Amino acid sequence: MSTSPVSPDAETATAGAVDSTTAPPRAPKAATIYDVAQAAGVSHQTVSRFLKGFEGIRPETREKVEQALDELGYRPNLTARSLKSGRSHRIGALTHEISQVGPGRIVEGASAAAREAGYVLDIIALDARNPRAIEESLAIITQHDLAGVLALASTDEMTHAFETTAFRVPAYVAAESDGVPDDPRTKLSSVGLPAVVAHLAELGHRRVVHIAGPHTWSASRNRMRAFESAVEAQGMHSEAILHGDWSARSGYEAIAGLAELPGATAYVAANDQMAIGAMLALKERGLRIPEDVSVVGIDDIPEAAYLDPPLTTLRNDFEAQGRAAVHQLLALIEQSEPRPVTVPPPLLVVRRSSGPVLQAG
Amino acid sequence: MSTSPVSPDAETATAGAVDSTTAPPRAPKAATIYDVAQAAGVSHQTVSRFLKGFEGIRPETREKVEQALDELGYRPNLTARSLKSGRSHRIGALTHEISQVGPGRIVEGASAAAREAGYVLDIIALDARNPRAIEESLAIITQHDLAGVLALASTDEMTHAFETTAFRVPAYVAAESDGVPDDPRTKLSSVGLPAVVAHLAELGHRRVVHIAGPHTWSASRNRMRAFESAVEAQGMHSEAILHGDWSARSGYEAIAGLAELPGATAYVAANDQMAIGAMLALKERGLRIPEDVSVVGIDDIPEAAYLDPPLTTLRNDFEAQGRAAVHQLLALIEQSEPRPVTVPPPLLVVRRSSGPVLQAG
DNA sequence: CACCCGAATGTTTTCGACAACATTGGGTGG
DNA sequence: CCACCCAATGTTGTCGAAAACATTCGGGTG
Numbered sequence: 138m139s140t141s142p143v144s145p146d147a148e149t150a151t152a153g154a155v156d157s158t159t160a161p162p163r164a165p166k167a168a169t170i171y172d173v174a175q176a177a178g179v180s181h182q183t184v185s186r187f188l189k190g191f192e193g194i195r196p197e198t199r200e201k202v203e204q205a206l207d208e209l210g211y212r213p214n215l216t217a218r219s220l221k222s223g224r225s226h227r228i229g230a231l232t233h234e235i236s237q238v239g240p241g242r243i244v245e246g247a248s249a250a251a252r253e254a255g256y257v258l259d260i261i262a263l264d265a266r267n268p269r270a271i272e273e274s275l276a277i278i279t280q281h282d283l284a285g286v287l288a289l290a291s292t293d294e295m296t297h298a299f300e301t302t303a304f305r306v307p308a309y310v311a312a313e314s315d316g317v318p319d320d321p322r323t324k325l326s327s328v329g330l331p332a333v334v335a336h337l338a339e340l341g342h343r344r345v346v347h348i349a350g351p352h353t354w355s356a357s358r359n360r361m362r363a364f365e366s367a368v369e370a371q372g373m374h375s376e377a378i379l380h381g382d383w384s385a386r387s388g389y390e391a392i393a394g395l396a397e398l399p400g401a402t403a404y405v406a407a408n409d410q411m412a413i414g415a416m417l418a419l420k421e422r423g424l425r426i427p428e429d430v431s432v433v434g435i436d437d438i439p440e441a442a443y444l445d446p447p448l449t450t451l452r453n454d455f456e457a458q459g460r461a462a463v464h465q466l467l468a469l470i471e472q473s474e475p476r477p478v479t480v481p482p483p484l485l486v487v488r489r490s491s492g493p494v495l496q497a498g
Numbered sequence: 499m500s501t502s503p504v505s506p507d508a509e510t511a512t513a514g515a516v517d518s519t520t521a522p523p524r525a526p527k528a529a530t531i532y533d534v535a536q537a538a539g540v541s542h543q544t545v546s547r548f549l550k551g552f553e554g555i556r557p558e559t560r561e562k563v564e565q566a567l568d569e570l571g572y573r574p575n576l577t578a579r580s581l582k583s584g585r586s587h588r589i590g591a592l593t594h595e596i597s598q599v600g601p602g603r604i605v606e607g608a609s610a611a612a613r614e615a616g617y618v619l620d621i622i623a624l625d626a627r628n629p630r631a632i633e634e635s636l637a638i639i640t641q642h643d644l645a646g647v648l649a650l651a652s653t654d655e656m657t658h659a660f661e662t663t664a665f666r667v668p669a670y671v672a673a674e675s676d677g678v679p680d681d682p683r684t685k686l687s688s689v690g691l692p693a694v695v696a697h698l699a700e701l702g703h704r705r706v707v708h709i710a711g712p713h714t715w716s717a718s719r720n721r722m723r724a725f726e727s728a729v730e731a732q733g734m735h736s737e738a739i740l741h742g743d744w745s746a747r748s749g750y751e752a753i754a755g756l757a758e759l760p761g762a763t764a765y766v767a768a769n770d771q772m773a774i775g776a777m778l779a780l781k782e783r784g785l786r787i788p789e790d791v792s793v794v795g796i797d798d799i800p801e802a803a804y805l806d807p808p809l810t811t812l813r814n815d816f817e818a819q820g821r822a823a824v825h826q827l828l829a830l831i832e833q834s835e836p837r838p839v840t841v842p843p844p845l846l847v848v849r850r851s852s853g854p855v856l857q858a859g
Numbered sequence: 860c861a862c863c864c865g866a867a868t869g870t871t872t873t874c875g876a877c878a879a880c881a882t883t884g885g886g887t888g889g
Numbered sequence: 890c891c892a893c894c895c896a897a898t899g900t901t902g903t904c905g906a907a908a909a910c911a912t913t914c915g916g917g918t919g
Contacts, residue, residue, distance in 0.1 A: 169905055180869045212641050217905030220577045220874050235606050241597030248623035257642055260621045262609035280573050281618055385804040414804045443746040443775045445806050530875055541899045578875030581904050
């Protein structure tokens with residue numbers, strides 16, 4: 138049957154409140170190197186030299202400065218520093234859909250990596266509903282002088298925007314390529330999506346369907362290519378490629394919208410959310426998971442282990458991806474070698490949503 | 499039975515790659531008002547006045563400036579501006595768990611609201627694993643001169659840190675209060691959690707259990723209080739308050755860990771993730787949802803409608819909350835009236851996970 | 860003993876925007 | 890006919906840090 142899962146628009150409304158203010162102690166001015174210099178009885182430049190770790194300072198002078206420094210609780214004014222030096226310690230990050238697990242984690246990782254390197258991350262969250270969002274965001278970026286710019290969601294528009302925009306600073310587009318490195322030697326390894334497909338092959342599956350993400354996302358295309366080449370390599374048959382938009386709703390609709398189901402025994406969704414939707418739609422068609430059909434996702438969102446049935450999926454380390462992106466950008470900014478970043482390989486997590494093909498079929 | 503949902507640690511590993519670099523056109527210097535002034539044949543101050551919308555400028559002068567301005571593609575240097583004016587256009591936002599739907603959406607809303615007001619949001623993502631995270635983040639904040647500081651995750655530590663830190667700028671702790679305004683008149687209204695409880699009461703439920711979040715989160719405490727007072731108001735009985743950490747896993751364990759189930763016919767989780775875990779644990783105990791037991795969540799995450807069964811939940815408008823928080827802060831910053839922010843009330847969304855108590859019971 | 864050198868420290872300038880103050884040039888009232 | 894006023898525009902100083910340049914002082918050398 139096809140009972141729709143209740144349109145998300147329903148009943149009763151209610152009133153809620155938000156917020157509460159705090160008015161704690163407000164620190165007064167803020168010490169400058171001049172204040173410190175005066176307190177220490179030296180010139181501001183001596184203080185500046187001390188701060189930069191200059192060696193040639195007499196021990197007694199050094200001590201006076203040191204003392205004045207923490208007496209006044211001096212904190213460098215980064216704004217002044219940027220103005221003079223022409224470079225800030227801020228990284229701009231353009232991203233979509235922060236609230237999704239993947240992007241969210243990537244931002245977390247990026248934020249942490251940036252902080253560790255002494256930078257802060259300025260998040261520019263793109264509003265998907267606003268077609269001019271990217272344009273506007275780039276305008277903002279060019280003003281707030283940043284040390285570099287990062288694109289954390291690599292859709293085609295984003296990539297294109299980055300390629301055609303003349304930034305005054307290094308820019309980097311972080312893209313993932315799921316287990317299908319361009320290096321042909323690794324193409325058939327039991328890595329990433331190939332591992333998923335191999336897993337299904339072992340279980341006896343021959344006919345599979347892929348539920349892909351939006352074709353404008355490079356991650357989506359990568360996953361699709363990876364899937365198809367793995368299927369081919371295993372001598373399996375891809376019955377269909379359905380398309381969603383990463384959401385559970387789209388996964389549901391991709392299948393609920395079909396006049397009749399393809400004769401596949403396994404479905405591989407490009408992310409867990411779509412897998413969730415797909416599972417519900419399949420169940421509503423009267424199929425049991427995994428007895429009648431196996432479903433596999435990608436990402437291993439925290440809820441994946443607690444679905445019914447728990448979802449077999451490919452775990453991605455998003456945080457590491459975020460960190461990696463920042464390190465790459467920092468390398469460009471600081472003209473250094475891109476520190477060897479280790480993004481752990483995707484890990485196949487087998488749960489109950491995938492099972493052997495039953496002979497009875 | 500109690501087949502555990504397969505520990506999230508499993509099989510096969512794989513290698514994946516990340517990233518790809520772009521080296522697009524790099525814009526050269528950047529025009530200053532002096533450059534513009536020279537090009538227009540006027541003084542830089544005239545340019546400045548033009549930019550600030552000063553009226554008393556001769557039309558011909560105005561025109562020259564205007565032309566030079568866009569010929570050079572002038573963009574104000576916000577750094578210099580902040581240095582001089584002592585105030586930046588950046589808002590620092592401290593937050594936890596961005597990858598969760600709630601916090602993530604809040605950040606999106608805050609980011610958008612900030613941008614609309616001409617500010618950018620500097621995200622400081624707190625690492626939950628690092629106990630000194632808040633401290634470190636506050637240190638960062640004091641340096642990067644910000645126009646204001648926002649706490650978007652109101653745990654006790656965060657609130658405490660904000661209350662005891664002497665910021666040089668306005669600070670605001672955004673807290674939600676779910677349908678339990680302090681105003682006693684509205685206490686029993688059919689709002690927020692009271693609406694959830696009323697819904698259950700209508701279905702004939704009398705004995706309920708709450709799965710709360712961590713007690714250090716104010717949102718969690720609010721929800722718990724709201725739940726209990728609503729239950730009392732309906733003459734129902736709260737069988738137990740279980741505690742989780744917002745995760746699906748914790749929801750699962752809260753119930754799977756019980757020696758025997760409380761004799762309740764309905765479970766209300768403080769968020770949807772815990773509801774997901776709870777549903778699985780209940781099913782594994784052999785209970786059917788909603789025939790044997792009803793489960794309700796809070797938040798209405800996008801997947802909620804596609805779970806099995808689709809989850810009855812209370813929809814929160816996180817984006818609006820984020821916007822509201824920014825507006826409150828901006829009011830403090832700009833010493834203006836806190837623009838009346840409308841955070842839509844939580845909306846009860848009834849799906850299939852809640853149903854009438856069966857007489858047979 | 861004059862001179863040179865370099866270590867240690869001080870003074871000035873610069874970054875870009877902007878504000879306070881200064882100057883120019885018409886027009887007008889006395 | 891000139892002092893005065895005001896509109897329009899120019900000049901100088903400020904913000905905090907830091908680089909460029911300058912000065913001081915002690916010691917060694919010819």
